[in-house]
Amino acid sequence: MSQLIFETSRLNRYAVTQAPLEDVEVDDLPKEHLRETKPLLPETSELDVVRHFTNLSQQNFSVDTNFYPLGSCTMKYNPRCLNTLASLPDFLGCHPLDLEKNNQGYMQCAYETQEMLKIITGMTGISLTPMAGAQGEFAGVLMIRAYHDSRGDTERTEIIIPDAAHGTNPASASMCGYVTKEIPTKTSDGDIDIEALKAAVGPKTAGIMLTNPSTLGVFERRIEEVAKIVHDAGGLLYYDGANLNAILGKVRPGDMGFDVIHLNLHKTFGTPHGGGGPGSGPIVCNERLIPFLPIPYIEKSEKGYTWVTEKQCPQSIGRLSAFMGNAAIILRSYIYLRLLGKKGLPRVADFSTLNANYLMVRLRDAGFTISFPDRRAVHEFIVTLEDQTKKYGVRALDYAKRLLDYDAHAPTIYFPLLIPECLLIEPTETESKEAVDQFVETMIKIKHEAETDSELVKTAPHDRPLRRLDDVKAARELNLVYNPKSDS
């Protein structure tokens, strides 16, 4: 059990070389503005800090240390040079409000990233400013709204969203002032219910938000028909790019009929997940939505690379952040794209799909229930443990915890919500056949344990520093900050 950093504190200790050494006093600020209480920050040595956080890091699972088949998250290898090359001092030291002429190096990289992402998606406009997928969704749906508003089409108050969609989709629609109209997905074969879609579209439809391949781990085969239905009703199509890894370099969302797209650089484009960010969610669109793109974005002219702002873009949905998005993450994705190159892109789709289908077939043959056994896996697929839950009382959550004992991070569990006791499994293209085979062996072991010693699985993990943690207690007895007084 790790002690908190505060517990290493001793009065007035700190990392002395990290602040200027001279003594200093401030005598010209009025007393009423000054702080009187000492904040609760650690008072500890540099060595204690380094030791504490290094030890903490060793309690994490990560792509660098474990097989991490988290569906929908694309936990592929994050090439190290993305960090080293994006961290060259002249990139790191550039102030966002510096003159454009002093930032041409970064801007050229970002501009070329803009161009490459347009080619990949088959679109004509782009803004790199959204700072994560969810912010990209917000921007894209807002652009749809701005489009309808610009045409005086103000009766459109609904966004259609499949029930299998990621929670950010309806949350983003709400933030844009829309009402979410949910449509069912057919759990028989994974495709959208076209009849339900036809019934749902109408004069109130602003648009539809879709992921393709869908969150069910299958390709929406009738996507062109879906696009036609929505477009005919006057709505626009939004593409959630979370699953782009499955079709990278092979299928373009623009060709499927989508009007606006967000990409997840921290999924498809190899930038690190960071334990919860920073990510980046660029937004790409077709011709008719370009006027509404969030600012700023980069243009190229004889003068070099320049920022396009609301001055040139009066119909823009505006600003989503103080500056220009997660620049250093965008730079990392540029480096990744240069390493992969033109031929490397479709190989990502090829091998993420190969790994997923191979894993699916091996698990099927080992006795696991595949949710869509008659469909190809895309880059991910769903296993349902419902039969094991009924027979042995072992749930997806239990499998997730037991996998940790075998040093594998769990797949995504209980998402999509439609499939009971589900595991959404995404190996990614950077995992070797051996790693995938190893995972199969582990799953077989756990299945055997479920059949013969289910308590072992139900009370996992056993070999981690901590046993299963009590979520309910955490929410009921809120303890969100350390209180040193309560230590006695």
Added chain:
Amino acid sequence: MPFIPHTKDEIREMLETIGVNSIDALFDEIPKNLLIDEKELDGIPPAISEMELARLMKDRATTNKNNLCFVGAGAYEHHIPAPIWEIISRGEFMTAYTPYQAEASQGTLQLLYEYQTMMASLTGMDVSNASLYDGASGLAEAALMAVRANKKSKSKRILMPSTVHPFYRQTTNDIVKHQKLEVIELPFNKESGCTNIKDLAAYEAEDITALVVPQPNFFGCLEDVDALTNWAHQRNILVIALVNPTSLALLKEPGKWGEQGADIVCGEGQPFGAPLSSGGPYFGFLCCKSAYVRQMPGRIIGCTEDAEGKTGYVLTLQAREQHIRRSKATSNICTNEGMMVAAAAIYMSLLGPNGIKKIAKICHNKTKELAQQAIAIDGVTLLFKSPYFHEVVLRLPKPAKQVIEEMNDKGILAGFDLGESYPGMENDLLVCCTETKTQEDIALYIKSLKDILA
């Protein structure tokens, strides 16, 4: 193929196991007309090796010119202690995902709990979340939160001083107007550079949901936070404090503003360990009184126990978030700025209260030094009469835009042109001097400015 380890034999075995002849067969459910020819990707350059790429990036970096930086305006150059990025760059932190499986993520979760503790204390609040995207979008989220949290107000009207960072005001408006919030801008006093209580008189008897109070404000001036906070609370208006974390080492924490303290605190966490890096990634911090915690967006970490009674940490109050509440969530935010928060936690741990106080004092004194020497130059004056912290506005005899261009030629990034955002302030320059600037740097600034204005 980069990062794809499969050998020819392995590919063959895998295809056999699946029961197909080629990888292409795995794409047979996709309508043929949607599969593109590789030709369509012609605009993408061919792959290059890491070695060639390193050369390319080095060349690109040299066309980036980092001049001596005297601008703040929302992003501040501070020394970033070496241990921070060494530790953050460890794969266990950098390549981990969101800590949904708590037992596999105690490193990240405990770090975030420690961060929450530090941030809550620094701001004088009860609780903190685990980050939003940046200070500007964080202010928007704070406004949305205030609307949810203020049960005594229905108007959804937010009073926003124009002394708040212009990009923050723009961002907040662009984000919140779609949920029917109205952001009302307050004028500032041209002498003090601050918001006047008098200007709030128009809203005396109105239904207002929240008042944003920046400290220091965009001009570096110190607002009368006690008077503003009390005015708001007397009218059931929630106070959203917008603050700079370095300043909190020296200035009174929002929890102690007025009689009751601010209700929500937000701001930009970049000064604590994030490099300037052309504008991002940074992070937004958000803290509040415990009464409002269920209205707070973003991830929150809680302390709990495991099955054997040992202490551990988990994501908690997840019913606020998108993966549970979906269209009714407090926010759509999912991935946030985990690494940048980790950097801030390590920064605060290394420096402690004494270290950050020292840095704050030095920043203040250096800015004062720069300002005093600048106004000794003919034609340069201090525009505002108020006390200031680590940023100050100089009125120049020439347009600031021109001065910035000419100073740039001398290798100096002189400041922010206020004329960009405030009509009538075209001759006004917002200057910042942090602990990173030496006496020689300041002397160079002054000499260059003098030459230009001569």
